[in-house]
Amino acid sequence: MRPWAIFRGKVNRSLLAAVFGALLTAGVGTFLHTFPMGRGLIRHSYDLQLVARGDVAAGEAVMVYLDxxxxxxxxxxxxxxxxxxxxxxxxxxxxxxxxxxxxxxxxxxxxxxxxxxxxxxxxxxxxxxxxxxxxxx
The missing domain is CATH 1.25.40 (Serine Threonine Protein Phosphatase 5, Tetratricopeptide repeat)
Structure with missing residues (x-):
């Protein structure tokens, strides 16, 4: 069996795609944490989750926040x-x-x-x- 033969077939291509995706994610994460612009985007992303969700009626707990x-x-x-x-x-x-x-x-x-x-x-x-x-x- 030839060594490059492991990259043939659907399973092996899926593995290659997963490794590429993991490396890409790690690279983007490193970029965001390295530069000030990226840190600002990270902080802003926390707020976007709440904006997308909208207001939620109080159920069992209410938080009083000192803003x-x-x-x-x-x-x-x-x-x-x-x-x-x-x-x-x-x-x-x-x-x-x-x-x-x-x-x-x-x-x-x-x-x-x-x-x-x-x-x-x-x-x-x-x-x-x-x-x-x-x-x-």
Whole structure:
């Protein structure tokens, strides 16, 4: 049998096509991660998935996201922690709405120097709710 005979036939051509596709995918991936334009395209691709899906009605879980619009609407500084009074009010509202669990992916490890009275208010809201889970640092 000749060595080049392995490239004949449908199975072997399929294997060759799969190897070529894998090399092409690896090359495109390397290109995208190497250049700034590619990294921007990668970040943009995450958003495209959500745009294509459209809005989804809340089912079992609702996520409250602290985005730029929320920073502006609630007059919170971009370079400092949020006022914890806002978190306490959110806990109260979610508890009143019947939330079964309230999970914070925020670490409240340092004392609030901007509003020292906010820490006890947040602690009271968490204790009264009894449904709050916190992130660990």
């Amino acid at each position: 730029e619009a929320a920073y502006g609407a609630l007059a919170q500084p971009f370079n400092a922690p949020w006022d914890r009074v806002l978190h306490a009010r959110l806990i109260d509202r979610l508890t009143a709405a019947g939330a079964k669990a309230i999970v914070f992916d925020i670490v409240f490890s340092d004392a609030n120097t901007n509003n020292p009275a906010a820490d006890p208010q947040l602690a009271r809201a968490m204790k009264a709710s009894g449904r709050v889970l916190l992130a660990v640092d």
